[in-house]
Amino acid sequence: MPKTRLDTARIRAARRLIAPVFRDTPLYRCEALEPELGCAVSVKLETANPVRSFKARGTEVAATRLAGQGRPAVVCASAGNLGQALAWSGRRRGLDVTVVASRFATAAKLDRVRALGARLELVDGDHETARRRAAAIARSDGIRLLEDSLDLETCEGAATIGLELVDASPSFDAVLIALGGGALATGIGHVLKEMAPGVEVICVQPLGAPALTLSWRERRVVTTGTTRTIADGVAGRCPIPAVLADLLVVADDAVLVTEASIVTGMRLLLDRAGLVAEPSAALGIAAVLEDRDRFAGRHVATVVCGGNVDPAAHRRWTGGR
Structure with missing residues (x-):
């Protein structure tokens, strides 16, 4: 093919x-x-x-590789599921995880991101706004941006x-x-x-x-x-x-x-x-x-x-x- x-x-x-x-x-x-x-x-x-x-299948791969490279921090934009998965995978490997989400995202998903130990930043606007903010954080802090579907x-x-x-x-x-x-x-x-x-x-x-x-x-x-x-x-x-x-x-x-x-x-x-x-x-x-x-x-x-x-x-x- x-x-x-x-x-x-x-x-x-x-x-x-x-x-x-x-x-x-x-x-x-x-x-x-x-x-x-x-x-x-x-x-x-x-x-x-x-x-x-299903999102943890991807975050498990990403977090394992980041930990192996000695890169301790990662940020993503999420409607909730990717953020939960990255928080779970990152916590297991000692990574500092930041999740950016719309403040209008499902509250149950956001609560779970927090419970899993990630730093959560909420933005006004939709998921595309969150994507732009996550990219800005990655640039300013010099950390890995995990972009769903692109990576x-x-x-x-x-x-x-x-x-x-x-x-x-x-x-x-x-x-x-x-x-x-x-x-x-x-x-x-x-x-x-x-x-x-x-x-x-x-x-x-x-x-x-x-x-x-x-x-x-x-x-x-x-x-x-x-x-x-x-x-x-x-x-x-x-x-x-x-x-x-x-x-x-x-x-x-x-x-x-x-x-x-x-x-x-x-x-x-x-x-x-x-x-x-x-x-x-x-x-x-x-x-x-x-x-x-x-x-x-x-x-x-x-x-x-x-x-x-x-x-x-x-x-x-x-x-x-």
């Missing part, structure tokens, strides 16, 4: 740097979801770990999920992957295209935060002015050109879904599978809900990529008490 920035040998090496608690996560066929979706569905559960998201540790750490999907039996017809900054999609997509090219790689993004999907469709970077989605973990506005170039190689399709379908997906994951999923983690289910005919008779896998959600908001969205 055409080249991406990723390398399968490095991905295999990265897997050895990740704490066992984040590897070999549950992957199982969830028959309780199938009557509603009209197809065979397997879920790859990335929430049953200390930070309740290969984040992509190749996420790509280890792809290795685990490829090892599954039976294989899948399609894998549905949440699309935000692009690390998860390009990482898993790279592995699937190299090792299981018959599997369709479908990226899913909210209609209210469509920048990378629009960029994939137009084959050029498309930025958006605002985002309007409950799926804060994928609500970027300014795609990274190098990430788009990788996505153009590995993605077979990129689709947009409505907020209503995301909420229904969260409700189904809770009611039928007993899973608390944040909105970004329900994007794959939402994609099937919106196009049942496309997936009828097929076996799809979806990555439940995070479970960090405000409890009151989750109850409101899913109809719980």
